[in-house]
Amino acid sequence: MSSQPILEARGIVKQFPGVRALDGVNFDVRPGEVHVLIGENGAGKSTLSKILMGVIAADEGEILFEGRPIRLRSPLDARQHGIGGVYQEFMLVPWLNVAQNIFLNREPRRWKGLPFVDHRRMHEESREILSAFGLEVDTRLPVKHLDTALQQMVEISKVLSTSPRVLVLDEPTAMLTDREVSRLFERIEELRRQGVAIVYISHRLQEIRKIGDRVTVLRDGRYVGTVNIRDVSDDQLVEMMVGRSISQMYPRSRRAPGAEALRLQGFSVKGGPQEADFVVRYGEIVGLAGLVGAGRTELVRGIFGIDPIQKGELLIDGRKVTPRSPNQMIQLGVGLLSEDRKRFGLALKSPVHWNTVMASLRRHFPRGVVRERKVQSIAREYVEKLRIVTPSVLRQVRYLSGGNQQKVVMAKWLDTKAKILIFDEPTRGIDVGAKAEVHALMDQLAQEGNAIIMISSDLPEVLGMSDRIYVLFQKRIVGEFKHGEANQEKIASLMLGIGTGVKTNAS
Amino acid sequence: MNRNVRALIAPIFRLTFVAALCIALTIMNENFLTWTNIINVLRQATLLVIVGLGLTAVILTAGIDLSVGGVLALVGCTTAQLLKSGLPIPVAVLIGLAVGTAVGFLNGVMVGVIKLPPFVATYGAKWIAEGLALLLMQGQIIFGFPSSYRWVGVGYVGPIPVPIILTAILVLAFDFFLTKTVVGRDIYALGSNRDAAYYSGVSVCKITILVYTLSGLTAGIAGLLMTARLDAAELGMGEPFLMQGIASVVMGGTSLLGGEGRVTGTVIGAIILTLVVNGLNLMGVPALWHQIVLGAVILTAVFIDLQMKKWAN
Numbered sequence A: 001m002s003s004q005p006i007l008e009a010r011g012i013v014k015q016f017p018g019v020r021a022l023d024g025v026n027f028d029v030r031p032g033e034v035h036v037l038i039g040e041n042g043a044g045k046s047t048l049s050k051i052l053m054g055v056i057a058a059d060e061g062e063i064l065f066e067g068r069p070i071r072l073r074s075p076l077d078a079r080q081h082g083i084g085g086v087y088q089e090f091m092l093v094p095w096l097n098v099a100q101n102i103f104l105n106r107e108p109r110r111w112k113g114l115p116f117v118d119h120r121r122m123h124e125e126s127r128e129i130l131s132a133f134g135l136e137v138d139t140r141l142p143v144k145h146l147d148t149a150l151q152q153m154v155e156i157s158k159v160l161s162t163s164p165r166v167l168v169l170d171e172p173t174a175m176l177t178d179r180e181v182s183r184l185f186e187r188i189e190e191l192r193r194q195g196v197a198i199v200y201i202s203h204r205l206q207e208i209r210k211i212g213d214r215v216t217v218l219r220d221g222r223y224v225g226t227v228n229i230r231d232v233s234d235d236q237l238v239e240m241m242v243g244r245s246i247s248q249m250y251p252r253s254r255r256a257p258g259a260e261a262l263r264l265q266g267f268s269v270k271g272g273p274q275e276a277d278f279v280v281r282y283g284e285i286v287g288l289a290g291l292v293g294a295g296r297t298e299l300v301r302g303i304f305g306i307d308p309i310q311k312g313e314l315l316i317d318g319r320k321v322t323p324r325s326p327n328q329m330i331q332l333g334v335g336l337l338s339e340d341r342k343r344f345g346l347a348l349k350s351p352v353h354w355n356t357v358m359a360s361l362r363r364h365f366p367r368g369v370v371r372e373r374k375v376q377s378i379a380r381e382y383v384e385k386l387r388i389v390t391p392s393v394l395r396q397v398r399y400l401s402g403g404n405q406q407k408v409v410m411a412k413w414l415d416t417k418a419k420i421l422i423f424d425e426p427t428r429g430i431d432v433g434a435k436a437e438v439h440a441l442m443d444q445l446a447q448e449g450n451a452i453i454m455i456s457s458d459l460p461e462v463l464g465m466s467d468r469i470y471v472l473f474q475k476r477i478v479g480e481f482k483h484g485e486a487n488q489e490k491i492a493s494l495m496l497g498i499g500t501g502v503k504t505n506a507s
Numbered sequence B: 001m002n003r004n005v006r007a008l009i010a011p012i013f014r015l016t017f018v019a020a021l022c023i024a025l026t027i028m029n030e031n032f033l034t035w036t037n038i039i040n041v042l043r044q045a046t047l048l049v050i051v052g053l054g055l056t057a058v059i060l061t062a063g064i065d066l067s068v069g070g071v072l073a074l075v076g077c078t079t080a081q082l083l084k085s086g087l088p089i090p091v092a093v094l095i096g097l098a099v100g101t102a103v104g105f106l107n108g109v110m111v112g113v114i115k116l117p118p119f120v121a122t123y124g125a126k127w128i129a130e131g132l133a134l135l136l137m138q139g140q141i142i143f144g145f146p147s148s149y150r151w152v153g154v155g156y157v158g159p160i161p162v163p164i165i166l167t168a169i170l171v172l173a174f175d176f177f178l179t180k181t182v183v184g185r186d187i188y189a190l191g192s193n194r195d196a197a198y199y200s201g202v203s204v205c206k207i208t209i210l211v212y213t214l215s216g217l218t219a220g221i222a223g224l225l226m227t228a229r230l231d232a233a234e235l236g237m238g239e240p241f242l243m244q245g246i247a248s249v250v251m252g253g254t255s256l257l258g259g260e261g262r263v264t265g266t267v268i269g270a271i272i273l274t275l276v277v278n279g280l281n282l283m284g285v286p287a288l289w290h291q292i293v294l295g296a297v298i299l300t301a302v303f304i305d306l307q308m309k310k311w312a313n
Helices: A045-052 A075-080 A098-102 A119-131 A148-160 A178-193 A205-211 A234-242 A296-303 A326-331 A341-345 A352-356 A372-385 A402-414 A432-447 A459-465 A488-495 B002-028 B035-060 B068-084 B089-112 B118-137 B147-154 B162-180 B182-192 B194-199 B204-230 B241-251 B263-282 B287-312
Strands: A007-016 A019-029 A034-038 A060-065 A068-070 A083-086 A166-170 A197-201 A214-219 A222-228 A260-269 A276-281 A285-289 A309-316 A319-321 A334-337 A420-424 A451-455 A468-473 A476-482
Touching: A007 A045, A019 A034, A019 A045, A019 A197, A019 A214, A034 A045, A034 A205, A045 A083, A045 A166, A045 A197, A075 A083, A083 A148, A098 A119, A098 A148, A119 A148, A148 A166, A148 A178, A178 A197, A178 A205, A205 A234, A214 A234, A222 A234, A234 A432, A260 A296, A260 A451, A276 A285, A276 A451, A276 A476, A285 A296, A285 A432, A285 A459, A285 A488, A296 A334, A296 A420, A296 A451, A326 A334, A334 A402, A341 A402, A341 B194, A352 A372, A352 A402, A352 B182, A372 A402, A402 A432, A432 A451, A432 A459, A451 A459, A459 A488, A468 A488, A476 A488, B002 B263, B002 B287, B035 B068, B035 B162, B035 B182, B035 B204, B035 B241, B035 B263, B068 B089, B068 B118, B068 B204, B068 B241, B089 B118, B089 B147, B089 B204, B147 B162, B147 B204, B162 B182, B162 B204, B162 B263, B182 B194, B182 B204, B194 B204, B241 B263, B241 B287, B263 B287
Parallel strands: A019 A222, A034 A197, A034 A214, A083 A166, A166 A197, A285 A451, A285 A468, A334 A420, A420 A451
Antiparallel strands: A007 A019, A007 A060, A060 A068, A214 A222, A260 A276, A260 A309, A309 A319, A468 A476
């Protein structure tokens, strides 16, 4: 490992309308190391990575490649210097197939110099590239037919196939399952040995410990410091990130649950869970664990009237209900905070106040005439109560950070006064500070007597927050645990279908 | 509040654009700034504004209605035939409006229930509406309606022409409906993010049917006004309104992607288009050149509008 940085950024400043995204940030990466960049959402990690990849230009500061100043005007410039990466936004062309995406703009030619694509070679090489990841994908499939995890893997494969000297990975594991994550880490390890310099952006502390060498922390666009990962504890890292120590990540005040809120009996949803038996009581948080594709999201979509129910019963407060539409379920006091807030939760170009009342307008204005001032004051209450960071309720939500966007979605569901709340991945993609706040809010909601169903891929979160836990594997509920009976190993093995979980009776 | 001011930048700019256009026309031609001419421009703009009202509602949901011209012609021709056959005016008018509303409703069902892309559904409806009009007219032009019918097109209340009053009432009603009612907010929510609106309990299907039905209704009203004004009905009468209608909506700041815009903007857009044509006529520019100038004005207005919005954010 040479100690000379291959890529270095000095005094980087980037101004966006209304925010200083980066304010004098320094960063460097050496060949053969994994340099982790961490920070809360909105800290400027992605902005910095985009500057390194030539996607956006810095306002001030300089970038040095092998000690010489360079200018990166476009991703192509970066690629010519051997800098490649995966940013958070989806970069594949949905209707092109896997091979076409991997070789986009550098297709192998049948005859040198002529514009005819050698399809056979393109597919062959794509298959090789993917099998290095242990992926068996039909390369003729348009990528829009792949699930998000596979798409992400294709995207990463694509970048790796250009053999970059500097590889920038912006939250590459956000959509991946554990198995794929470990494959990715093997590849990263391999590349590191080959002398590739890797910039790795994440806010999952466990994983950066596994693969990182050094770590640079950003906070509010400012450079906090660079340390060797081995020299610091998790608590110290969190404190560097949020500027204060977080006393409790999973605050729960446990108490005896109340009456039965929602019950499923032999509940089967098309393409989703089969024969599910499930109960949640008022005042209780019930965790739903399982791999992506195990049927968790389909289960709650069935409850919420989005996907049709094949058989079985749904009882709310002991009364039988046939879910037909979200509208009907909202009126019955059910709310669903979806896993994909940008797609199903928010009108990104609308301001905070209209988003807040999107599901509760009729409750506030039964006569049908809306008073915008009242809507604004309702929104202001939530901004204060949930500590949403926004200059005003008139701000379009797309300008808010991920954690604050998630709080707006929470405000929307709280404002429906739903008694049964379903949270699908409530803390995905939000930073540590906001995560603790979301948890505290969920605990408060449970204390106030609401019934909460929480889906999460984050096992510590499931274990820390739930009163009871159901585990799903291949569309079936394969286990149920009370708080205290479960641990990470038991649940993980059930999720993977290798454990023999004692399925205690639900009722 | 700072942000409230910012939200006003684009609308203020649009008004400035109109004012600048007026000043330019006044300088270039002494006949422009006369009461008769101003009233004339506004009266000419009324049809476009009315078509634009329903169209704005549709475009706010990220949809499109390509059938407005066809519906306008069909309603005009239907009512004309009914009047000719001696039916009482209220009956003929109601049947005419019912036809327009029905086409709009069917558009809504095709888009909202059968889930055809709006472009395809309403394009098909355009051909069917025009075809029906053709069947009705058999290639003829109908003219000579009772003067009490013509009053809505050419009459005056005091110094103000009836169509301008009628249009003003419709604009106020639409603006109230879209911005101040729960259903109106649902339309915006649906246009901003259809999935999120559905998850939030908005009846996506009903709202979709509603906006297309409204568009059929307003196109129908425009059809009636036009026959009353021209004292004639013919097949091609709806032709200019589709593209000019969409242009008015877009120039008025309504996003084709949905969720953003307002009917007051559409009114301005329609007035700009009408002003340009009026100015060209006053200056004696041959009609052959009108389309080129119109196209350039539309592109410039939309471009500047987008820049203004970017700047305001």
